[in-house]
Amino acid sequence: MSYARKFQSQLEKNFVVVNWDQRGSGKSYAFNIDDNTMTQKQLEKDTVALIDYLCHRFNKEKVYVVGHSWGTVLGIETIQSVPEKVIAYVGIGQVVDDIDGERLSYEYVLQKATEEQNEKALTELEELGEPPYKDSRKDTFVQRKWLKKYGGFEIEVITVNEIIKGSLLSPEYSWIDGIKFLLGNLYSIDTLFMNREKADFRKKYTTFEVPVYFCAGRYDYNTPSTLIEEYYHMIKAPRKEFYWFEESAHEPHLVEKEKFSDIMLEIHDETIK
Known part of the structure; x- marks a missing residue:
């Protein structure tokens, strides 16, 4: 939350x-924290608990659920488990x-490295071999390093820089919270992400009871947008829409924040009677 606030003034x-x-x-x-609670199932329960808290605090029956990246896994699971508490879902x-x-x-970074004749990148990528990787944590970090270089992850917004600035300057965070962010990041990777179940929502969920909206960066190869578009055409929902963000990779809501705000207003007008 320390850096998200910078990009959502229009939304607010x-x-x-x-x-x-x-x-x-x-x-x-x-x-x-009990390591045994760091599971996807527990975080799904936490998500519902947060929704219940917000509905009670603001005297609402439902909320919009917006997920980004890993948050879209929780988002999809949430709208399946408690659709009665969700106005609409937005997956970024x-x-x-x-x-x-x-x-x-x-394959994307390997192709880019080949076109550029980047021997260092080619050597490191060929050492990894095609996924699934032998050392999931270490090898994924190496691949993402080159993904960032070749524009398949971040464009304009450098997340780490924004998090550092947010941790130092945002009113929600103290310097202690900044340290907790760094420690929590490593802790979550080791306890949650290395052990969570692999998702294939094309097989698991194709029918939804709530409106579903997908926002995809044209250059996103962290969660490749071609798969998102494919999945969009497979799903059935009371209402659905797909939005391309032509100037973005994996963070379209941050890079094209005005467009994202306008889209949320459109979704509101469509879903609130």
Whole structure:
């Protein structure tokens, strides 16, 4: 939440925007967290608990659920488990299939490195081999390093820089919270992401009871947008829409924040009777 606020001032003119540092991250990190609670199932329960809290606090029956990247996994699971509590779902950089997505991401950077004749990149990528990787954590970091270089992850907005600045300057965070962010990031990778189940929503969920909207960056190869578009055409929902962000990779809501705000207003007008 320390950096998200910078990009949502337009949204806040029309919505109550809630950013969540999930269990084991940021302000929700603590030294005494039970490692056994760092599971996808527990975070799905946490998501529903947060929705219940917000509905009670603001005297609402439903909320909009917006997920980005890993948050889209929780988002899809949430709208399946408690559709009665959700007005609509917006997936940004939607996870579709972890295995196919990683393969496409690897092929993208390998192609870029080949075109550029980048011997260092080619050597490191060929050492990794095609996914699934032998050392999931280490090898993924190497691949993402080159993905960032070749524009398949970040364009304009450098997330790490924004998080550091946010941790130092935002009113929600103290310098201690900044340290907790760094510790929680490593902790979450080791306990949650290395052990979570691999998603393939094309096989798991294709029918939804709530409106579904996907926002995809044209250059996103972290969660490849080609898979998101494919999944969009497969799903059935009361209402659905797909939005391309032509100047973005994996963070379209940050890079093209005005467009994202306008889209949320459109969704509001479509879904609130």
